[in-house]
Structures are given as structure tokens and as C-alpha cells.
Amino acid sequence: MRRAGAxxxxxxxxxxVLLCACxxxxxxxxxxxxxxxxxxxxxxxAMSSLGxxxxxxxxxxxxxxxxxxxxxxxxxxxLHRESGSFLTSRPPDDRHTDNDRVVAALGEATTxxxxxxxxxxxxxxxxxxxxxxxxxxxDLDDLRTKVAGS
Amino acid sequence: MxxxxxxxxxxxxxxxxxxxxxxxxxxxxVGARFGLSLGLVVVLxxxxxxxxxxxxxxxxxxxxRATFDLVRERLGPRVGLLNLVASMIxxxxxxxxxxxxxxxxxxxxxxxxxLLIIPIVGLLVWLVLWRARFSLMENVLGLLGxxxxxxxxxxxxxxxxxxxxxxxxxxxxxPGDEDWMTYAYYAVALFGAxxxxxxxxxxxxxxxxxxxxxxDLGQMRANVFVGFPLGGLLSLAIAGCTATVFGPLxxxxxxxxxxxxxxxxxxxxxxxxxxxxxxxxxxFGAACETGLSVGYSLAQYLGWQWGKFVRPDEATRxxxxxxxxTMLGVAVLMTxxxxxxxxxxxxxxxxxxxxxxxxxxxxxxxxxxYMGEHVNGTLANALGTxxxxxxxxxxxxxxxxxxxxxxxS
Numbered sequence: 333m334r335r336a337g338a339x340x341x342x343x344x345x346x347x348x349v350l351l352c353a354c355x356x357x358x359x360x361x362x363x364x365x366x367x368x369x370x371x372x373x374x375x376x377x378a379m380s381s382l383g384x385x386x387x388x389x390x391x392x393x394x395x396x397x398x399x400x401x402x403x404x405x406x407x408x409x410x411l412h413r414e415s416g417s418f419l420t421s422r423p424p425d426d427r428h429t430d431n432d433r434v435v436a437a438l439g440e441a442t443t444x445x446x447x448x449x450x451x452x453x454x455x456x457x458x459x460x461x462x463x464x465x466x467x468x469x470x471d472l473d474d475l476r477t478k479v480a481g482s
Numbered sequence: 483m484x485x486x487x488x489x490x491x492x493x494x495x496x497x498x499x500x501x502x503x504x505x506x507x508x509x510x511x512v513g514a515r516f517g518l519s520l521g522l523v524v525v526l527x528x529x530x531x532x533x534x535x536x537x538x539x540x541x542x543x544x545x546x547r548a549t550f551d552l553v554r555e556r557l558g559p560r561v562g563l564l565n566l567v568a569s570m571i572x573x574x575x576x577x578x579x580x581x582x583x584x585x586x587x588x589x590x591x592x593x594x595x596x597l598l599i600i601p602i603v604g605l606l607v608w609l610v611l612w613r614a615r616f617s618l619m620e621n622v623l624g625l626l627g628x629x630x631x632x633x634x635x636x637x638x639x640x641x642x643x644x645x646x647x648x649x650x651x652x653x654x655x656x657p658g659d660e661d662w663m664t665y666a667y668y669a670v671a672l673f674g675a676x677x678x679x680x681x682x683x684x685x686x687x688x689x690x691x692x693x694x695x696x697x698d699l700g701q702m703r704a705n706v707f708v709g710f711p712l713g714g715l716l717s718l719a720i721a722g723c724t725a726t727v728f729g730p731l732x733x734x735x736x737x738x739x740x741x742x743x744x745x746x747x748x749x750x751x752x753x754x755x756x757x758x759x760x761x762x763x764x765x766f767g768a769a770c771e772t773g774l775s776v777g778y779s780l781a782q783y784l785g786w787q788w789g790k791f792v793r794p795d796e797a798t799r800x801x802x803x804x805x806x807x808t809m810l811g812v813a814v815l816m817t818x819x820x821x822x823x824x825x826x827x828x829x830x831x832x833x834x835x836x837x838x839x840x841x842x843x844x845x846x847x848x849x850x851x852y853m854g855e856h857v858n859g860t861l862a863n864a865l866g867t868x869x870x871x872x873x874x875x876x877x878x879x880x881x882x883x884x885x886x887x888x889x890x891s
Binding site: 373376377379380383384386387388391394395396398399401402403406407409410469 | 589590591592593727728731732733734736737739740742743746747750751754755758891
């Protein structure tokens with residue numbers, strides 16, 4: 333019994349050490365590769381949310397109204413969750429301009445998603461938004477290639 | 483004729499009951515990111531769960547006792563405790579994820595915030611665990627779970643490039659923008675989702691609940707070897723749907739709403755209505771199974787009276803565990819934790835706990851004192867040993883991969 337308990341304790345300690353190894357010191361600027369990785373991830377998340385919105389908008393007459401509304405809310409929530417840590421982290425000194433562009437793009441994506449969600453919830457026309465979403469998606473793709481190299 | 487209907491019902495409920503929140507989410511995520519390039523992992527996992535479910539079903543038939551009861555007796559209280567702790571943690575996590583999954587599915591149908599639905603779901607799950615007959619619970623929810631066949635219909639309607647999907651399935655290759663570490667992480671998660679430990683405990687305890695005898699061995703094997711693989715095909719259909727709709731747009735699946743969206747694209751409102759029935763049935767059924775499995779494992783280890791085949795007042799401690807587990811599940815979800823994240827952790831946790839779950843079953847199934855003439859044969863032992871090596875490798879890799887890939891992100 334004692335040996336089993338010790339084994340569980342060792343496993344918990346190993347897990348704790350591994351988790352601690354993944355955290356970074358708050359306030360210090362991210363390294364170049366870490367920042368690029370974060371930017372890639374957050375822009376990917378924004379593209380994912382806009383991609384989901386694109387599928388909803390292209391099929392909104394075929395989807396039940398509550399389903400479309402919840403799907404778009406989920407897309408916004410997901411983008412908020414992913415962008416939170418990026419927005420609070422400090423970029424490397426030579427990446428401030430790129431960082432500003434990423435932050436601005438995230439803001440535009442969030443605003444657009446909110447407009448889409450509001451329009452769909454209110455059963456308003458979404459034809460113009462379809463084109464906006466497609467364009468925003470392509471712009472994010474370009475920005476991701478430029479700043480994150482993927 | 484009655485025997486034929488019994489066989490068909492068993493197979494259909496095995497198909498409908500195979501998919502749970504872990505399968506739904508993990509297959510959809512993998513399909514969107516990797517196409518069907520991890521399809522063979524699903525096949526490997528389904529074959530593995532067939533091997534060990536058949537073994538544990540045979541143990542239940544031969545001994546009329548369930549797995550934990552025998553594990554403690556055969557391997558002693560220390561190994562039994564290790565097995566109990568590991569599987570209880572994973573099963574509890576899965577239970578929480580399933581309750582959250584039911585709430586998310588109902589939220590999709592109603593637009594009501596899932597936090598308002600969670601307590602009602604918890605109450606309903608507990609009522610079913612307390613009052614409903616075992617066979618009624620299994621058959622009704624298993625048959626309703628068949629609604630998930632709509633994924634196969636949707637995939638056919640989406641008309642993907644079948645040659646491309648087949649090529650992806652049979653070649654070990656990842657998409658260019660993904661790295662091998664993430665690929666390996668999702669392989670382990672898919673394997674864990676397919677071989678979730680609770681499925682085996684529930685299956686063997688269910689055999690005792692339904693008083694299986696040697697006459698039922700054929701039915702049990704048909705359920706396992708026909709029903710489970712067909713359930714596995716549903717998993718592949720889910721991945722195929724998200725690969726077709728989301729793959730070209732680089733969409734990452736992190737909400738249940740996205741899992742069903744390809745069905746809406748293919749089949750419209752009717753498709754969404756059917757898939758929501760499937761979501762609710764699959765997650766509610768799995769919530770009942772995992773809730774019962776928590777009670778089964780603890781009661782069997784401690785030698786308490788357990789099961790739904792006795793009146794609640796004859797198994798009070800077992801029913802108290804069910805109440806407490808349900809309350810814990812609801813309380814955790816009411817903190818606002820994302821049920822999809824709980825699901826992701828639970829499938830990786832499953833992978834970690836696999837050896838502790840399946841090794842004792844292999845040992846007991848080889849003991850002639852319990853099994854008599856139905857002791858493991860050469861094929862069962864060969865497959866069991868090969869799978870034991872695979873599950874040990876998956877268990878060792880699971881936590882490092884989880885940390886190194888940041889949960890596959």
C-alpha cells in the first residue's frame with residue numbers, strides 16, 4: 333500500500349515539474365522564435381474562427397437559427413481565449429511593429445465576428461458580411477505568412 | 483426470432499453506444515487538422531477495445547463477478563488500489579466531460595447558456611442512475627445514439643475525394659504545416675479515446691447486472707466484434723466530415739457546434755436535428771455509463787453491494803457514490819470550465835491509465851481457476867500481449883507529448 337502511494341506521489345511530482353517547465357516568467361519579453369510561434373498560433377485561431385463563420389454564412393439558410401447563433405458565439409469565445417495570452421505578452425524589441433499589426437488584425441477579426449453574430453441573431457441580411465469575412469480571412473492568411481512565416 | 487431480435491438489438495446498441503464525447507471531439511479535431519491520416523490509429527484502438535472487452539466480458543460470464551472484484555482478489559490490494567485510483571480519476575474526468583457534452587448539445591438546440599442547463603442534466607443523469615432499469619437505459623440511449631449514423635450519410639452527401647481520403651488513411655504522412663510531435667500527440671489522444679478504460683469496466687459490470695451465462699457468450703462476442711467496429715466507422719465518418727468541410731479552411735475544432743456543422747452543410751436543418759439527437763443520446767448514455775463505472779469500481783474494490791440489479795436501499799453506499807460523483811461533476815462544470823478542454827484532458831488521461839486497466843484483465847483472463855475452459859487461448863494472449871506493449875508505449879508518451887505540444891496546439 334505504501335509503495336503504491338509513493339508511486340502516485342512520484343508521478344504527481346513529475347507532472348508538476350513538467351507543468352512548471354512550461355511556464356515563463358511574467359513581464360519578460362518573449363524571444364524571437366517564441367513570439368513568432370505565438371503570433372502564428374493566434375493568427376491561426378483567428379483564421380479558424382473566421383473560417384467557421386464563413387461556413388455558417390455560406391449555409392445560414394440551411395442551419396437552424398439557434399445552432400448558427402451558438403456556433404458563432406463559440407467562434408468568438410474561442411478567439412478571445414486564444415488571443416488573451418498574446419495580447420498580454422511583451423514582444424521582442426525588434427518586433428513591435430509586427431506585433432501592432434497582429435493586435436490590430438485580431439481586433440478587426442473580433443469586431444467582424446461580432447457583427448456577423450449580431451446580424452445572424454437578428455435575422456438581418458448577411459450577404460455583404462460574407463464578402464467581408466472572406467476578405468478578412470485572406471488578409472489574415474497573408475499577415476500570418478509575413479510575420480510568422482507559415 | 484426472439485434470439486435474432488436480441489442479437490440485432492445488442493449489436494445496434496453497441497454501435498450507438500460506442501461513440502462518446504471523447505470520440506466526437508477528438509475525431510473531429512483530428513479530421514480538421516490531419517484529414518484521415520490518423521485513421522489507422524482509430525482502427526488500432528477499436529481492435530484493442532474489442533480484444534479487452536471480449537476478455538472482460540468472458541471474465542464476467544465465467545466468474546459472475548466484475549473486473550475490480552477479481553483484480554483485488556487476484557493481484558492483491560496494492561495493485562488493485564493503483565488500478566482503482568488511476569481509472570477512477572480518468573472515469574470521473576470523462577463523467578464530467580459527458581455531462582458537459584449533454585449541456586452543450588442542449589444549448590445548441592435551444593441557445594440557452596449551457597451553465598443554466600448543467601444542473602438539470604446532472605439531476606436527470608442521477609434520476610436515470612437511481613430509477614431506470616439497466617436494460618432500458620442501455621437500449622433506449624444506445625438506439626438513439628444510432629442517430630450519429632447521420633455523419634456517414636453527410637460524408638457521402640459532401641462527396642469528398644474518396645481516393646484522397648483512402649490515400650490519407652493508408653499512408654503515414656502528416657500535413658506539411660504540422661509537426662511530428664503534434665501528430666504523435668493526436669495519435670495518442672485518438673488511441674486513448676477509442677480505448678477508454680470505463681468502457682471495459684462498464685461492459686463487464688453490465689454483464690453481471692444482466693446475469694450473463696455461458697449461453698450469452700455468442701451474443702456478447704457479436705456485440706463486441708460487430709457492434710464496436712461499426713461504431714468505429716462512425717468515428718472515421720466524423721473525421722471525414724470535418725476533413726472535408728474544415729480542412730481546406732484551416733479551421734481548428736474546439737467547440738461541439740463545429741463537430742455537427744458539416745452535417746448541417748450536407749443535410750441542412752433535418753441533418754442538424756438528427757445529429758443533435760445523436761449528440762444528446764451519445765453523451766447522456768456515456769454520462770450514465772461513466773457515472774455507474776465510478777460507483778462500480780469503488781464498490782467492487784471495497785466489497786460493497788453494488789449495481790442496479792439490487793434495490794437502491796440494498797446498495798446504499800453505491801448509490802451515495804453515484805450522488806456524490808454527480809454533484810462533483812455539476813460543481814466542476816459550474817465553475818465555467820470548458821467541457822471540451824475536460825474532454826481533451828480525459829482522453830490523454832485515458833491513455834496514461836491504459837496499462838493499469840488492461841494488464842490486470844489479461845492476468846485474470848489467464849487464470850484457469852476463474853475462467854475454467856474459457857481461459858485465454860493463444861490468439862487472445864498474443865493480441866493481448868501486443869496491445870499491452872502498445873498501451874505501455876502510449877501511456878509513457880502521453881504526458882510528455884501533452885506538455886511539449888501544449889495540448890496539441
